Amino acid sequence: MMTLPKLEDLSDPDFNPFEIEKLSTGHCPDPYPRIHELMQQGSVVTGSYRDEFTEIKDVQRDGVPQVMVLGYDAVMHVLTHPEIFTNREAFMPSLGQAFGESVSVMDAPDHTRYRKIFQKAFLPQVVSKWGETVVDPVVNSLMDVFIHTGKADLVDQFTHHYPFQVIYAQLELEPEQAPVFHKLAIAQLLSAIGAPQGAEATKKLGVFFGQLLKLRRENPGTDLVSHLATVEADGERLPDIVLISFLRQLMNAGGDTTFRGTSALLLGLLTHTDQLDAVRADRSLIPQAIDEALRWEGPVSSTYRYAICDTEIDGVTIPKGTFINLVLASANRDPRKFANPDSFDIFRERKFRSAAFASGPHLCIGQHLAKVEMTRALNALLDKLPNMRLDPDMPPPQMIGHILRAPEHLWIKFDS
Amino acid sequence: MMQWMCMDCGYAYDPAKGDPMGDIPPGTAWEDLPEDWKCPDCGSPKSEFELIEM
Numbered sequence: 001m002m003t004l005p006k007l008e009d010l011s012d013p014d015f016n017p018f019e020i021e022k023l024s025t026g027h028c029p030d031p032y033p034r035i036h037e038l039m040q041q042g043s044v045v046t047g048s049y050r051d052e053f054t055e056i057k058d059v060q061r062d063g064v065p066q067v068m069v070l071g072y073d074a075v076m077h078v079l080t081h082p083e084i085f086t087n088r089e090a091f092m093p094s095l096g097q098a099f100g101e102s103v104s105v106m107d108a109p110d111h112t113r114y115r116k117i118f119q120k121a122f123l124p125q126v127v128s129k130w131g132e133t134v135v136d137p138v139v140n141s142l143m144d145v146f147i148h149t150g151k152a153d154l155v156d157q158f159t160h161h162y163p164f165q166v167i168y169a170q171l172e173l174e175p176e177q178a179p180v181f182h183k184l185a186i187a188q189l190l191s192a193i194g195a196p197q198g199a200e201a202t203k204k205l206g207v208f209f210g211q212l213l214k215l216r217r218e219n220p221g222t223d224l225v226s227h228l229a230t231v232e233a234d235g236e237r238l239p240d241i242v243l244i245s246f247l248r249q250l251m252n253a254g255g256d257t258t259f260r261g262t263s264a265l266l267l268g269l270l271t272h273t274d275q276l277d278a279v280r281a282d283r284s285l286i287p288q289a290i291d292e293a294l295r296w297e298g299p300v301s302s303t304y305r306y307a308i309c310d311t312e313i314d315g316v317t318i319p320k321g322t323f324i325n326l327v328l329a330s331a332n333r334d335p336r337k338f339a340n341p342d343s344f345d346i347f348r349e350r351k352f353r354s355a356a357f358a359s360g361p362h363l364c365i366g367q368h369l370a371k372v373e374m375t376r377a378l379n380a381l382l383d384k385l386p387n388m389r390l391d392p393d394m395p396p397p398q399m400i401g402h403i404l405r406a407p408e409h410l411w412i413k414f415d416s
Numbered sequence: 417m418m419q420w421m422c423m424d425c426g427y428a429y430d431p432a433k434g435d436p437m438g439d440i441p442p443g444t445a446w447e448d449l450p451e452d453w454k455c456p457d458c459g460s461p462k463s464e465f466e467l468i469e470m
Contacts, residue, residue: 116423116424119426141466357457359459361459
């Protein structure tokens with residue numbers, strides 16, 4: 001039996017990054033009225049989206065001149081013009097500190113080369129095989145805990161765990177290391193507010209993944225690290241530094257977003273019982289239900305780009321060197337593109353793609369896996385929890401957060 | 417089933433559906449897409465697509 005490297009915990013093992021991360025983003029149940037007000041002001045508004053909702057500064061961007069870009073057309077313009085609006089300068093002070101040389105902090109030509117190799121491991125025909133072998137066992141084991149009780153908190157007992165456990169299974173990590181792994185993955189992000197645990201987590205995950213990569217190269221198996229260590233595109237493999245950075249980011253980019261997206265999907269359906277009944281009766285509606293949930297409550301409300309030359313957005317002059325704070329949530333709630341944008345309606349006419357997975361060359365690499373996970377999870381819940389409904393004896397669910405959104409609880413009852 | 421897929425993002429072009437959101441009507445064959453047509457998700461050119469068994 002191969003001995004896996006040991007992931008070292010934070011020097012203060014009692015430090016709780018989950019609570020700190022929650023506090024750092026402030027309490028914001030509904031940012032959309034303010035987003036609509038900002039959209040009324042125009043496509044370009046001076047300031048940062050974060051500063052609209054919390055006084056806790058992003059120390060990595062504090063004092064940097066920036067503008068918010070709002071509305072569907074303006075957001076899409078920036079996302080699809082990477083020759084003007086770049087990632088490296090935009091994310092080096094933040095994601096670059098947390099994860100290192102990940103594809104999120106690259107531009108063409110490096111981004112184009114390395115992304116193609118990563119994407120090869122996450123193409124639809126690859127991830128669909130993981131649905132049965134990886135996702136279903138995780139989903140079933142979590143549901144086994146509450147399936148005979150007639151009630152559950154779907155956030156606390158299900159959505160907050162299953163995407164992360166899918167990643168552990170893909171990496172074939174030892175289950176007992178999972179809690180520390182999850183903790184350090186979240187702690188990495190705290191460099192944004194100046195917490196020293198951020199850099200500590202980044203360093204310790206880097207050491208761990210370096211050792212794991214060496215081990216998998218010497219003894220390749222069926223796990224994701226072995227696969228990424230050997231996958232090629234156009235005859236090229238991934239350098240270690242790029243692969244380790246990707247693995248650092250995987251928990252946040254692949255785990256945290258799917259947790260939030262699945263929670264939004266379930267909240268949308270459970271609070272719109274006619275649509276829940278329709279999906280329960282006709283599972284071919286699941287893809288459009290997922291699309292609508294991610295438009296309605298996309299897991300990531302805002303992202304960044306950097307103007308590398310003087311340019312214009314919707315007639316507004318943007319000087320070279322401006323940080324562009326793209327409000328993705330404004331694109332997805334733009335009334336010029338989506339009728340009644342604040343309503344959850346899986347039957348809405350679809351004329352425009354949502355910005356939930358972004359657009360352009362930095363489109364989410366893991367979107368196909370996320371959809372497989374969400375589909376498998378929803379099917380399992382509908383199949384195994386008869387008459388699943390909100391628990392009338394518990395508080396109604398509420399989305400929280402202004403950048404990363406999810407409900408804290410989703411209490412349900414079902415016939416057992 | 418064989419489908420044209422963008423190797424940069426995994427978008428699959430289905431001629432039966434076309435791409436109505438990109439003004440490509442249903443029934444448009446791959447060969448009939450304009451040469452300057454781009455992946456509607458990631459913007460990669462037609463040359464980045466490969467015929468894949470799904």
